[in-house]
Amino acid sequence: MNDESAATSGCKHCGLPSPMGEFCCPGCAAAYEVILGIGLGEFYHRRSSPLSRPLVLSTKDPFASPQAEQRFVRSAGQGMSSVEFFLEGVTCSACAWLVERIPTADSRIFRADLDFGRASVRVVYDKASSLSQIAQVFRSLGFRPRPGDDPELSRLRRDDRRLWVLRTAVAFACLMASMHVAVSLYAGIFEGISPKIVREMGLALGVVVAPVVFWSAIPFHLGAWRSLRSKSLSLDLLVSLSIAVGYVASLRNAWLGLNETYFDAVAMLVAFLLAGRLITRFAEEKVRIGGEFLARELAGEVLGVRPGDVLVVPSGDTFLGDGFVREGRSSMNAAWLTGEEEPVEISVGDRVWAGAVNLRESVTIELESVGRDTRMGKILSLLSGVGKGPLQKLSRRMESIIVGSTFLVVAAVALWGLFHGGIDANRMVATLLVACPCAVGLAVPAVLGVAHRQAAGRRILLKGVDAFERLAQVDIVVFDKTGTLTRPIPVLREAAWQSGVQRGEWEKVLGALCRASAHLALRPLRELFPHCEPDLAIVEQAGLGLETLWKGQKLRLGRREWALDHPILLPEEWTEVVFSCDDREIASFSMESKLRPEAPAVVQALGKNRETWILSGDKPGPVEVVAKACGIAPERALSRQSPEDKLRLVQQLAQRGKVLFIGDGINDAAALKAAQIGIGVQGGAAAALSSCDVYLAHDDLSLIVQLLEASRKVRTQIMFGLGWSVLWNLLGVTLVLTGFLGPIVCAVLMPLSSVAVVGYALTRRPFPKEIS
Amino acid sequence: MSVFGILLAGGVFLFLVFLGILVWAIRNGQMDDLQTPAERAIWDDKPDPGNSDDRT
Structure with missing residues (x-):
């Protein structure tokens, strides 16, 4: 086969950038070989867009258990079984072609009917084959089969x-x-x-x-x-x-x-x-499938894995939960979580996240949390929060008012007719038809539906339908500093060893200590100390540091006061990490948080007609530097702020206006919750994520500017839609009562009003076309 | 019976026939997926024997 086209555009299989050679990962290499081997190499001619990275095989196969067979497999008669998978990785017509050609290459599979829109495939296969074997066929081609709906539920929905x-x-x-x-x-x-x-x-x-x-x-x-x-x-x-x-x-x-x-x-x-409601139902189903598809990334719920399970995760496979590496070195792609396609190196003690893909070598991991308790689970739970905003409530109220008023008008027409020569049934029918407030009911969901879809396309996840409305009312914007305006992972500025210290003696211990915690300030030290002292019993003191006993000595790595056993006065960020032995300083490491390049422009854009603040737990110096760079007044740049301080100030500011809090850490969780609206920044702590109303899954603060601008447009569009609907109904009823409109014209006008509102919503673009 | 009655009866009969065809089509999943068949139409090769009805 001619594979030049694939080769020139990156990985030979998936087409994504491939810095490591012909293939970006072993999974792609395996998929490439399999596709050529079964004579379906034509796929690479047909492919028009890059694929997602494939899986080779799964150690913990979701389809391997008898329970999975019982739950997902149905008899298809004549010695055949059928199953429905959600199929991740189907990106273009060529993928659909490849999936539906599988029966020509594998005698165990009789049919593979793909539903491109729902990203699901119904497979009819030889009853003698196991579900796991059938799933493996799809995996070997580079797709990721996920358990589909429960067959009974699927049947009911269908x-x-x-x-x-x-x-x-x-x-x-x-x-x-x-x-x-x-x-x-x-x-x-x-x-x-x-x-x-x-x-x-x-x-x-x-x-x-x-x-x-x-x-x-x-x-x-x-x-x-x-x-x-x-x-x-x-x-x-x-x-x-x-x-x-x-x-x-x-x-x-x-x-x-x-x-x-x-x-x-x-x-x-x-x-x-009915047509209008059918379209709405299809749109809702797509959203539901999208959400469930993401939820299946968590997999833990389906697989039956539990915290504490030790799993071998081969190259190309997805981590099934949050945990840490027990054996092996590799790299992982956690783009879904971090927005960064750049592989992240992982070795013993490093944390791994559900949904991230192991790229290079097989590693053994121990799970700490699965399913909804993982970081991804917490992010996804944001999607499920549904509330009704003021505009939605206004829409419902208007609907009730219009329905009630219509009944009154119809009753008045009947009464009037009763005393003036007979009831005018035509006019009553015409009034009922023209006053039907369908457009009022459609205006809010149509506009919000488009806005939510566009936001999701930019990796902005909004909790609840009222988030746009609350964003449009913001008067005061409060930023956290570290991880929000600055990069979450600091840069090592200086490593100062005490004179006379034998570095080689301590490096392995330091390597073990800095791998025992997920604290971001310790990340640069992991690169500095790649080797670990095995079997150290390490205890993490939250917010202070790590402690262990080694050869009878008490070793500490963390905040200076704590490491040297001095009284701790004020909370602060870890801009300095001290390593001590029996309260004696061995070395200190200075960190620097780098300002995000887009931060000054974002703060200035959000500061137009709004107050801007920085609240940070860091020392005054770094906070002042960031405030100055972003153009925030010094009196509004508060340092050494504890979570309680942040909460108190947000509550005070909330008395003067609507507060938007933007943060990422656990120390921001209370403030995020207390603010009128909280935005969690990508890479943040799980507690912060569960507290926020909006989560940025893309590492770009400028999305917040787009979001606020979009929320203003959404509000205008909703008001326009509602106004249009009310005006239409009022005009219609007036024309009916004055005898200019009959029932037939009213029957045509009524759906036209709905079509106009939906058409208006679909043609609006609350977000700009290109992400800056 | 007037010609109108005959036409009406014929119309109702045809309506029921087409309604039956519609019900049959929907029950057989003809309306379940409106996207993939359009994709299949542009695959300019022979139909896949694996997906032919004689295998089911």
Whole structure:
């Protein structure tokens, strides 16, 4: 096969940058060999975009247990089984081609039907093969099969989706049929038609539209029933009533042989509303699948691994939980967590994170947390928080007001008619149709849906639907310093050894000590001391340092006062790390936190018309330097701030305005929670992540500027959508009451209003096209 | 019975036939995935024997 195209664009298999040679990792090399070996090398001609890095094999195979077989495999008859995987790594048409060609290359697999949109594949295979073997076929090609939905749940969701499609399709089919009949009827009326035929055609229309009213519209009727039971006014109540009144009035007119029937209008109302809800459901399902797909990165829940498990993780495999390396050296790609594609070196004692990929060599890890307790789990849990913001509540209130007002208007029309020559059913039906507040109900979710999708595309995760609204109201911006305005990992500035100290004697101990903690200030020391003294019992004192006993001596590595057993006065960042033996200084290491290059511009952009503050636990000097570089007034750059101090100040500032707190550390968690809105910066501590409302999964502070600008636009767009909907309804009702609009025109105008609102939302771009 | 009745009966019959076809299509998953079939259409090679119905 001609593989030049692959070779010239990086890794021969995945096409991603490959600094190590032809392949970026052993997983890609293996996948490349397998694809050529089974005669599907054409894949590399078809491929149009880079793939994700593959897996070779998994030590802890999610599909290897009997429980997995029982849960995910179903009989497909005739000695065959079927299973559905979510398939990660399907990025383009060529991937789809490769997946569906697997049956030609592997006799155990009979069918592989890919659903590109849902990134799932249904596999029918020989019953004699195990689920694990089938999953391995996909892994060997470079894809990552994840357990799909539980088959029963999957079936229920599929059936529900199909039912909605069928309801909508029937509504549209009946709508078209009714329009055929209606056009003939209208033509007949103008051309001349006998009253008998008018009556028959009218009743025929009633028959044609009956499936729409009595079957397709069931979701609206059920919604109306729920609304009545909960004694609330909902959109479904008005829709259901409009359908019922329209249909009954039309039947009455048809029976009496009158020309005025609205069967086609009723069918149109139901068909358009169903189509709108179907689109919304598809969009929601995509979001759900996306979330579940990410959640499966955690895998721990599915695999049954537990904290304390020791796993061998081969090159190319994903870490199944947070933990640390017990044996081996390798590098990992933790881009999902850190935003950095650059491989991170790991060796004994280093921490690894769920979802990160082991790149180079096999390592043995011990798990400390799995599933939702991992850092990734905590980040993903942000996605599940759902609340209702003020604008959503306003939308609901407006919906109720419009529904209530419509009922009042209809009642007034009926009463007026009662005393002035008979009830005008046409006008009542027209009022019900034109006042349907569908657009009000769509305005907020449509705009927020687009904004959330665009935010997620920029790796900005927002907890709850009201985050945009709260962001738009911010008056005061408070920054943490270390890890937020400066880089989280400091740079070693100076290593000062006491005179007469034999360095070689201590280096291995230091190597072991600095690997026993996840503290970022110790990272530069790991590179300085690559070798470890084995079997040291090390105790970490939170916020102070590490301690061990070695040859009867008490060794400490950490803050100066603590290491030298002096009284500890004030909390501060670890800009200096001291190594001591029996309270005697052996060496000290000075660290420097480097300012993020984009920080000054971001602070200045956020400071326009807003107050900006820095709150840091660090010493005054570094804080002043950062404040000066970012243009923050010295009186608003507070150093030596404990978590309690930060919380207190945020609470004080909150009395003057809406506070946005941007931080990353555990010491920021309380302030993040207390602020009007908290933004957690990529790479931050898990406690901080769980406290924040927004998480930046990309290492770029300028996203905050984009986010605030987008939130302002979102607010404007929502208000515009709501205003438009109300105006439309008011105008429509006025025209109906003054006799300018009849029910049929109203039936056309009502869905047009919804289409206009959704169209408006879809064409807006709250975020700029390019990330700066 | 007037011609209108015959037409109506014929129309209802055709409607039911097409409704049946629609139900059959939906139940067989024709509407489940609207993206991959469009991708398959541009694979200009022969259909995959592995995915032919005779193997199921």
